[in-house]
Amino acid sequence: MTETTTQGTARERPEAPAGAGGRPRGAARTGPNKPLLGAVGIVAFLGMWEAVPHLGLVSERFLPPASTVLAALAQRATTPGLWIAVGDTLIGWGLGLAIAFVAAVLLGFAMGALPRVRAFTNSTVDFLRPIPSVALIPLAILLYGTDLRSTLLLVVYACFWLIYIQVLYGVADVDPVAEQTARSYGLGRLARIRYVVWPTTLPYLMTGVRLAAAVALILAITAQLIIGSPGIGQEIAVAQSSGAVSSVYALIVATGALGVLINIGVRVLERRVLRWHTSVRGEATA
């Protein structure tokens, strides 16, 4: 803690300490190492996982070592079944996330711009948010059966709130001086949303998207798990009810890997759209 506090300001980080030759060293040191560090983290994690069953902390029957699970995953990856399941899951994920995103952003900005209307919706929103998606499964089946729309209903319901709340907080974060500048230069409501409110909200929105991307994945899989529509979740359900422990973990690893890939995507996007923001520009060179 003390180490990071004495040297950790956003602005200072990218700058290189003076080398003897005066050449900036920082870029070379933090830049390419970032993915490497991430890989180190993953390897350490796998190492721990490998060790736990080998040390007998947990029986191998219930938590197979990482090597076994990865081997099972590699073996599965050679069959089309896994990829079809991944594809099915990603379709539910992507569609659900997209619908939730559009709905939440539109509504979030509308409510941000219309505080009077928003006052009427608060109680309902707070009431509806804690209703678990999983409890809606029978309703989803009743409405849409076991097809994609059921999964979508659950994904959208859970993700919508995440993004919506983030947008509301983001909209509230607009710097009044920036807002006043825009107003005094005659920027209309839409223009202010586009040029002032939207960029201010973006960091909040990006966090919302990162959160929702994982939740969408979770619910797509949970829905498949419980409803039985095709996808990774269904494969997990079959493996679970067969007592095929390595297969279950292999599928979990596949899920987690999807999560990691999705996050990489969002991070790349973030570096593009938020390059002006303190959180990103401080690390621009890194």
Add this chain to the structure above:
Amino acid sequence: GSQEADSDSGGLTTVTAGVIPIVDVAPVYLGVEQGFFEERGIDLRLESSSGGAAIVPGVISGEFDLGFSNIVSLIVARGQGLPLTTLTNGVTTTGEQGADMGGVFVQDDSSIQDAGDLEGLTVASNNLKNIGDTTVRQSVRVAGGDPSSVKFVELPFPDMPAALDSGQVDAVWAVEPFASIIRQAGHREIASNFVDTHPELSVAAYFASEQRQAEDPELFADVTAALEESMAYAQDNPDEVRRTISTYTEIDQGVIDELVLPRFPSEINRESVRTLADLMVTDGLVDSEPDLDALYGAKE
């Protein structure tokens, strides 16, 4: 949902069944393979689901034309006024003590010797207020114990081996393939709760909604006949059953070979269900005497 049974190009009528990917539904997989459904102009599509929570609303909404569920869930659903009736039996206990497709297991070195010793202890069951705890209570009762003192916790079957192994529960009620997995891990079976309840106990059944059946009685007659033929085939060809299981589950071959298969009579044993229903009343699963005739429908 397929409110109207669709006809596909081969002139077959598509029928959708909601099933759970477990040993119990092997007969329908076999029946499809053997062409028992196709012979009757039926293209049976099997959709796997996690359990009754998804299958029952699926059948109610017309998403599934028929489904598979344990008897107790069906009795409860019927008692709540859901218009469901049974088509055929699903699985029946082997009736052999110590060699049934499900049982109560304890750690090998446990001091528990029979179900009577479960008094005051914790037993895991996949669902509470369902067939598991009801029949296990009966085992306790039969062994002279006080069933009301047994504490049940809900635990999915796949988590039971680990929970038992680590001593987090005193006993588990598990069915195949977990029963075999638990046996292979060296744990001990202390009771066959289905057998204790009734040696001919009908554990699960195939069912459909009254409305669907009324709309298309001939189709359902054909479905029922095909189901019956499938069950008979499964009953006669246990090796075939074991072979099929590997096609729709991921159960380890070593476990498949050891599985205790249930019996597959196509007729529901009504006496056994009566017994079960009475136990449900005793244990407070239902408030009033279930109307079993309504569950069987007006077919006979």
Add this chain to the structure above:
Amino acid sequence: MLKVTGLQKIYNGGANAVEAVRDLTFDLGEGKLVCLVGPSGCGKTTLLKCIAGLMPPTSGTVELAGQSVTAPPPGMAVVFQEYGRSLFAWMSVRANVELPLKEKKIPRGRRRELVDESLEAVGLTSFAHAYPWQLSGGMQQRVAIARAIAYEPQVLLMDEPFAAVDAQTRADLEDLIRQIWQRMGVTVLFVTHDIDEAVYLGERVLVLSSSPTVVQDDITVDLPTERDQLTTRQDERFTELRARVYAEIQQAKKSAGAAPTAAPSVAH
């Protein structure tokens, strides 16, 4: 053109109220250039925001061209005292200057011209593609000025717009403002704390008292219209006016000092 009548503004920060402006009345003809000076915290920014229609006054009215101001009127440009925060961090310098022009639906070609000219005028041509946070304080302030002049407003409100630039640049920018004012006939209200600047720039200098604020004095600057950094500032009349404004401000501050209880309490 601009008519402020009986303007009062009380900030209602929670339970405690601060009367920033008590009673301001003045008017400003079309195409006039008036400088506003007054002690720190006397309410200059508050007044400007009320005039810009960004803040409703507690009582009193602001009229622009006969219309009561309740929202920012069209054709008005404002340079904010908080120049840094008034630039959009997510846009390049160029985009910051161009945005209001886009909103004004000025055709692309003309827009380009206006942006180039105004950036040139404030000496930031080579920084057009930088982000505001890559600029020094003075440079940021000049971006805000460039944005205002590119807008070609009828009314220009400037709140200490040269506070962050060096003396030489400041002189250049002063001349730039006078030149634009003369060429385009724009009405300018210019807040500054630099007395020389007020006298050099304005046709009139309004001196505000300490908070709660009233108009302490209204001084007409009877210097020739053609002004020049060297000769004007050496003019005797300039020195006289300068001294008068200085005395007024000291007066304004003293009266506040004499009655320290008049200082608003923002305790809570």
Add this chain to the structure above:
Amino acid sequence: MLKVTGLQKIYNGGANAVEAVRDLTFDLGEGKLVCLVGPSGCGKTTLLKCIAGLMPPTSGTVELAGQSVTAPPPGMAVVFQEYGRSLFAWMSVRANVELPLKEKKIPRGRRRELVDESLEAVGLTSFAHAYPWQLSGGMQQRVAIARAIAYEPQVLLMDEPFAAVDAQTRADLEDLIRQIWQRMGVTVLFVTHDIDEAVYLGERVLVLSSSPTVVQDDITVDLPTERDQLTTRQDERFTELRARVYAEIQQAKKSAGAAPTAAPSVAH
């Protein structure tokens, strides 16, 4: 006391680099008061941040009391140019001033005294309980100043600290700084764009060139130590020095203007 040697700073904003400061070398004895002037964007703030140990220079070194500066040295206070953003919005004025003293483990009683005195000195006693955002620009700047002087630093770095206050307040604050400097023997580096102020305040004035920056001139202010707003500014030597600094700055700007390609490109 303070020794800057061959300081160079290149900002690395993405692909394009901006050489803000090229090569600065100077030193500053203990207890000296030196003013730094230079054109807008020439790198004064950059230099200050390097001296404060907030930013590593690209090459060259900064030494304070014989120690190489790599992190903010203890006993140093800084008044930032972006005064508004350097105040903690979630703390009252009083808490803002008091916070560094708490960190310095100054006993409560003494702390109270220091805070009261410094708020009094900048004329903000009655706003002690207000939040910074309830203050005018000039008042916010004075809070930042109060925080620096309450801290009783050995080294005081100030970046255009009086940019937002009115002329009268400015004169008062100038005298305040000189008085503190004389009384406490603190070493002061003072950035300003007001040439009169630089000459009035400093013992020496360092003039920086346009970016990429070098030291353009180093002028010793040989005015008497006892200075006074009226008499000193009327002193002939004052006018001479003033003119010299002015000429230097114009020189600095001109050389930049003559070579516009020297202006760093921040494009990307």
Add this chain to the structure above:
Amino acid sequence: MRRAGTKVLHLLLLPALLIGLYAYSSANSDSYYMPTPDLIAAAFVELWFSERFFVDVLPSLARLAVGFTLSAVLGVGLGVVLGLSTRVRALFEPVLEFLRAIPPPVLVPLMILLVGIDDSMKVLVIVSGCVWPILLNTVEGVRAVDPVLADTARCYGINGTTRLRVLVLRSASPQIMAGLRLALALAIILMVISEMFASSSGLGFAVVQFQRSFAIPEMWAGMVLLGMIGFALSVLFEFAEGRVLGWYRGLRAANRGE
């Protein structure tokens, strides 16, 4: 008086409309899964105005409280560490993203292995899901600390925990509060999910149990209670947020001349 009236209107108008709409459509539908509001209300009264409230609801709320608190501490703590250091973040982010993407239900077996089947497992399920919004928002909030302010703190020797307290946490607090608000609703959802495993009582257990035994009015009554708990907690949260972010709201309102 008038103000209170408006407040009540804000609070109740939309819910009343929605209930009316639901009443209308459920009365016109014979769907078994959509009982009329009066049935739900009757079930609600019968269920929760009984000792069940103490047996099922209170223990659930206790676990919820513990889970949420732990998530907050963990999320903010870890978030600060990750937010302050690019390198630590680079090291941990992939692993955290990996864990974040895994549905809590499939992690339960592992949790049972690691912590058993008692309350601590349920709390862990809650934490495993609701730590993320707090963590992510904290990281982003900390990353966005104003550099001028950070420099100011460094110059005045404000380090260590003081720096955390007065600079990092405070300036990240708007974003942290956004995370906490999301986590609050998630905690309720996860409470339900956690009680789907190794349970024999609890509000979540009850709702799932009703669902499985086709006691549909009771199931809806359980959901209504969940919603009410969510609403009540969010009112509490709003109050707490008002205190924590008082400066922030004032700051945002200030320049609007309020």
